Amino acid sequence: MKGLEVDNIYFAYGGARALAGASLRAEPGAIVTLLGSNGAGKTTTAKVIAGALMPASGSVSFDGVLLSGLPTHKVMRHGVVLVPEGRRVFSRMTIQENLLMGAYKENRQQRVAELLEKCFTTFPRLKERRSQLAGSLSGGEQQMLAIARGLMAEPRLLMLDEPSLGIMPKLVRGIFELIVEIAASGVSILLIEQNARASLDIASYAYVLDKGKIILEGAGRDLLADAFVQNAYLGT
Numbered sequence: 001m002k003g004l005e006v007d008n009i010y011f012a013y014g015g016a017r018a019l020a021g022a023s024l025r026a027e028p029g030a031i032v033t034l035l036g037s038n039g040a041g042k043t044t045t046a047k048v049i050a051g052a053l054m055p056a057s058g059s060v061s062f063d064g065v066l067l068s069g070l071p072t073h074k075v076m077r078h079g080v081v082l083v084p085e086g087r088r089v090f091s092r093m094t095i096q097e098n099l100l101m102g103a104y105k106e107n108r109q110q111r112v113a114e115l116l117e118k119c120f121t122t123f124p125r126l127k128e129r130r131s132q133l134a135g136s137l138s139g140g141e142q143q144m145l146a147i148a149r150g151l152m153a154e155p156r157l158l159m160l161d162e163p164s165l166g167i168m169p170k171l172v173r174g175i176f177e178l179i180v181e182i183a184a185s186g187v188s189i190l191l192i193e194q195n196a197r198a199s200l201d202i203a204s205y206a207y208v209l210d211k212g213k214i215i216l217e218g219a220g221r222d223l224l225a226d227a228f229v230q231n232a233y234l235g236t
């Protein structure tokens, strides 16, 4: 199958089980939202997919290629990129240096220059401030930089862990619009969000994770209308 296929993964931190048989899929160009309360296992799922954590059992494949068992740098070579929780940009490096770090797998200078130019077209604010330290950006701008850096790696699967967390509400809309645009270019998106309403709104499909298991799944709009989801995650 094309895209991401996560099948029955288990993971424990020492003795503490975090994933207990989670399965999910994301086709090319799909926005797939992963909801769940604190500690449900969302970040752990993303880290297992990214190869940062090795599942105890179960498998992760992308475009039919088995990724589980490979280290992160090899997983990244298959186009799987994670923009982690807390938008870890390198605050003492410039914006441009941060972006260039994202193009790690490309060693042709001409291609790197093209990627940078494309990135600056999408993010004119980053272009204006390319020589400034990333630490001088606002939280929302740092999140944009973290996503832009992820795009420099030319992902085929982009995982975003809580991209709107701690961001001023008026900037959140821009982040969601950007995610829609990225997906429209054929990239699969795995979106982990606290902002359930906005993330279900743009999701083609969504999963609810609880104690390391998927307890509910369906089209974004169906979950928006689901009484359990409304009660547990939408505060209605």
Ligand SMILES: Nc1ncnc2c1ncn2[C@@H]1O[C@H](COP(=O)(O)OP(=O)(O)OP(=O)(O)O)[C@@H](O)[C@H]1O
Pocket (backbone or CB within 6 Å): 013, 016, 017, 018, 036, 037, 038, 039, 040, 041, 042, 043, 044, 045
């Ligand atoms: N490094 C770690 N060592 C031990 N336990 C951990 C570690 N990281 C996470 N856990 C535990 O694993 C479980 C899943 O955590 P995870 O971070 O995946 O949840 P999450 O759904 O991303 O939560 P949040 O919404 O708070 O980000 C939780 O019980 C958490 O306490």
Ligand SMILES: [Mg+2]
Pocket (backbone or CB within 6 Å): 042, 043, 044, 085, 161
């Ligand atoms: Mg998390």
